[in-house]
Amino acid sequence: HGIVELRAVTKTYPGQVHALRGVDLTIARGDLLAIVGPSGSGKSTMLHMIGTLDRPTSGTVRVAGYDVATLTDRELSALRSRQLGFVFQHFHLAPGVSALDNVADGLLYSGTGRRARRERAAAALERVGLGHRLRHRPSELSGGEQQRVALARAVAGDPPLLLADEPTGNLDSGAGAGVLSLLADLHASGTTIAIITHDAEIAGWCARQVRLRDGLIVDGHDHDHPSPVE
Numbered sequence: 001h002g003i004v005e006l007r008a009v010t011k012t013y014p015g016q017v018h019a020l021r022g023v024d025l026t027i028a029r030g031d032l033l034a035i036v037g038p039s040g041s042g043k044s045t046m047l048h049m050i051g052t053l054d055r056p057t058s059g060t061v062r063v064a065g066y067d068v069a070t071l072t073d074r075e076l077s078a079l080r081s082r083q084l085g086f087v088f089q090h091f092h093l094a095p096g097v098s099a100l101d102n103v104a105d106g107l108l109y110s111g112t113g114r115r116a117r118r119e120r121a122a123a124a125l126e127r128v129g130l131g132h133r134l135r136h137r138p139s140e141l142s143g144g145e146q147q148r149v150a151l152a153r154a155v156a157g158d159p160p161l162l163l164a165d166e167p168t169g170n171l172d173s174g175a176g177a178g179v180l181s182l183l184a185d186l187h188a189s190g191t192t193i194a195i196i197t198h199d200a201e202i203a204g205w206c207a208r209q210v211r212l213r214d215g216l217i218v219d220g221h222d223h224d225h226p227s228p229v230e
């Protein structure tokens with residue numbers, strides 16, 4: 001089994017917007033997957049399905065073996081907090097709060113005590129090269145540093161799967177390269193990663209590319225990429 005399995009997934013938004021029109025996708029543990037395609041093709045919607053941030057109109061989403069439709073909201077948030085980390089184009093950090101607290105607050109629902117949360121947060125910030133910025137607020141950090149705080153928050157709980165929506169889209173090339181190199185480290189240490197990107201260079205750097213058009217996978221189907229035996 002893959003860590004993620006989408007089967008015949010459709011998503012229709014109000015107004016008959018068919019954002020996904022029957023998507024089958026298996027993400028194997030250890031994959032480094034680029035999700036590409038034109039604007040409006042359904043990339044963010046598919047990432048939201050994978051991340052259990054929204055429910056499909058029809059079809060099945062399995063994450064870590066759980067059929068998402070069978071879980072209560074409480075079970076879903078437990079699944080997300082154990083299995084998933086998210087990074088977005090806009091960093092979504094709390095503005096009035098230090099880097100350390102931004103990362104530690106991401107562990108609020110992990111069942112860890114306050115002190116352990118702060119220790120893990122500091123370790124995660126060290127890991128992204130921000131050990132010297134623990135007390136800084138987002139407004140006192142560069143864009144690249146803010147995205148590294150967001151990345152530290154995403155991985156502080158050691159989730160097996162990291163989902164990234166245009167993680168370098170708001171960064172200059174130097175800062176973007178720094179974030180990519182951290183993603184490469186995470187992948188090398190076993191994290192499964194799926195990245196939405198418009199950047200052909202980033203897509204080429206990924207081991208597998210899935211291309212969407214008009215809500216369908218048009219390239220990079222599962223059968224083109226036999227999963228390694230688990």
Ligand code: ADP
Pocket residue numbers: 013014017018019037038039040041042043044045046
């Ligand atoms: P992409 O990430 O490839 O740009 P999206 O998944 O964001 O594509 O969007 C796919 C389609 O669904 C687009 O037509 C978009 O306008 C529409 N869409 C996305 N989110 C919503 C929403 N919350 N409500 C209505 N339509 C949406």
Ligand code: ADP
Pocket residue numbers: 044053086088089090091092165166
């Ligand atoms: P953009 O659409 O400009 O690329 P982002 O990449 O910042 O914006 O966000 C992508 C999508 O993810 C948006 O629809 C946003 O509402 C959603 N989102 C951002 N942060 C979170 C979060 N922490 N939890 C759930 N959804 C989020």
